[in-house]
Amino acid sequence: MHSLILANIPSPPQGVWYLGPIPIRAYALCIMTGIVVALAISLRRYAARGGNPDTVWDAAIVAIPAGIVGGRLYHVITDHDKYFGEGKDPWKAFNISAGGLGIIGAVVLGALAVWAMMRHKKLPLAPLADAVAPTIILAQGIGRLGNYFNQELYGAETNVPWALDIYYRVNDAGNYAPLTGRSTGEVIASVHPTFLYELIWNVAMFFVLIWADKRFRLGRGSVxxxxxxxxxxxxxxxxxxxxxxxxxxxxxxxxxxxxxxxFIVAVVVFLRQRKDRETPEEVDPSYNSAGSAPARVSEAEYRGETEHTQATYEGEVRQRG
Incomplete structure (x- = not known):
């Protein structure tokens, strides 16, 4: 009787490559890829709501650095034992290249920075938040690939067919270096790839949010x-x-x-607030004044309305022109 042997998911042999003295980190590349994808989709989504795409670029400029700081602060606070106490080096709290970014902290501080920016611009935050929300969770899913290269965010040991093999990694001196070293081929453990579970969940929720937003025309921060x-x-x-x-x-x-x-806070707020979508004039009055009406046409095209409805919008544009 033959036994069925199923191969586990192998970890990458390394997560850092060197271009001369410059380290190229897979974790950073995954985060950057997620940001680029999120930006590309957010520009279209915000424009479809009647917003100026330049506002998305402005939001990215303040949200990305704030998110990095917030993510690191959250990690240091929630894992303070790694950096503070007897025999610990508190300066390592600033060594972001060694890994350690809390997504929750990144979203919170990034959102606060964008809120301050939108307040300064005298624009409502909710339409922008609704436009970018699905792209944030997609970017988080892409970023989880970085945890795969870092061999982190894993679960208990298991023998399921999709178990992840964690390799023993060493640096050039032969010392154990799980983040910056290369695999010796020795498997330390076979574990649940919880990073992959979160990646799958995040991508699935991206499509759910896009569907719900389009199906129910959500607004006012509901998305x-x-x-x-x-x-x-x-x-x-x-x-x-x-x-x-x-x-x-x-x-x-x-x-x-x-x-x-x-989760409890989000559900309560979602159930209690209005969910109707803002008009383009509410999103950005100056951008949607006479002469800026193409944003309305863009919205119609994005929603896939009927040719008759789209022609009506185009007629309005010609009349205003």
Missing amino acids: FWLYVASYTLGRFFIELMRRDEATHILGLRVNTWVSAIL
Whole structure:
């Protein structure tokens, strides 16, 4: 009787390459790819709502650095034992290249920075938040590929067919270096690839958010809060599966508690607020004044309305011109 042998998912042999003295980190490349994809989709989505695409670029300029700072702060606070205490080096808290960015902290501080920017511009935040929300969760999914290269965010040991093999990595001196070293081929453990579970969940929720937004014409921040609820729901259960190092409170990981609290808040806000979509004039009055009406046509094209409806919009444009 022959036994069926199924190969596990192999980890990459390394997560860092060197171009001379310059390190090329797969984790950073994955995050950058996610940002580029999110920007490309957000530009179209915000324009379809009647917003000026330049506002998306402005938001990215303030949100990306704020997100990096917020993500690092969240990581350092929730995993403070790694950096503070007897025998620890607190300066390592600033070594972002060694890994450690909390998505929740990145979204919170990034959102606050964009809120301040939109307040300065005297524009409503909700339409922009609704436009970018699905792209944020897609970018998070793409970014999770970086955890694959770093051999992190994994679950308990398992023998399921899709188990992830964690390799022993060493640097040029032969010392153990899980982030910057190369694989020796030795398998340390075969574990649940929780990074992959979150990646799949995030991509699936991206399509759900796009569908719900188009089907129900959501607005007033509803898409954003639906994003928060969907992301934290999946994150809650995935955190229960993880076995990598983390700070615990009452037997549960900090991220488990945070995910549960944010999920409840998001659901309550989503259920209580208005959900009708803003008009283009509400989104950006100056951009949608006479002479800027092509934004309306763009919205019609994006929603895939009938040719008759689209022709009506185009007629309005000609009359205003």
